[in-house]
Amino acid sequence: MANITLGGNPIETTGELPASGSKAPNFKLTATDLSSKSNSDYAGSRLVLNIFPSIDTGTCAQSVRTFNEKASALDNTKVLCISKDLPFALARFCGAEGLDNVESLSDFKTGDFGKDYGLTFKTGPLESLLSRCIVVIDTDGTILHTEQVSEIKDEPNYESALASLA
Template sequence: MTTIKGKPITFAGTKLKVGDIAPDFVLTATDLSKKSLADFAGKKKVISVVPSIDTSVCDAQTRRFNQELANTDNTVVITVSVDLPFAQARWCGAAGLNDAVTLSDYYDHSFGKAYGLLINELHLLGRAVFVLDENNKITYLEYLDEMGNHPNYEAAIAAVKAVK
């Protein structure tokens, strides 16, 4: 059972597995441009999914992955939420992470459905972390059972560094 603040929640879509090729997406960047996996071709990707950038755990998750992986060769950290692009841009500026890649699934929730993360009851995204190799193969993933919990940062970072 998956919960948010101890209350059960359900999801639209099917959870992915290690070894799957990550579904492509079209998400909105802070400048309102559209971004897809092709925009990050040839790079290792950490897709850090958060319910809302304006909460303490989401803030910490976004900061930690961006700070710890900033100097990792050929790697991009992509934070995805349903926050409006304007809120994501404001958060990046306030956090001093102007180079952070934040993308919004606000428009049609297609990312949430494709990755098995759209919370039916709230139309927010569940908390998860995906590590993709340069060919978009999922090498590590974590779907959290309680949305208020932190992901296993050490395991995700180690997974990124293990991708050859």
């Protein structure tokens, strides 16, 4: 399990992120139109998974805005913003912000994504939500880069994630 903090207070996750070089676990998530999306829907594309606790927090919202800005310059790459927020909240936020270079997906139905990727909070006030992580996946499903953000209030290292696609 990863040991991370919220305001300096320790919080644990259910596991560890998959290792770079390994195959990405399959996932099934809910899109903002309530359709199901899985790895196979993105076959042949590189993926940046921007994973966070809730779109209704400043840091999470900023990560979606930042990746939306940077995504338009990425070749054959889709940025998937993933949380346990209801799809309606994700659609509301992206619509209000005019964000159309990222795709929002929710793990609210089963929580299997968080379990399979080892990033669900196991303890602390955000227990059962997803921790702030980045996972970059190549066109063949191989993980190129991961980052478990050690302090929940901090933004991910955008440059490091995007550099893994070079």
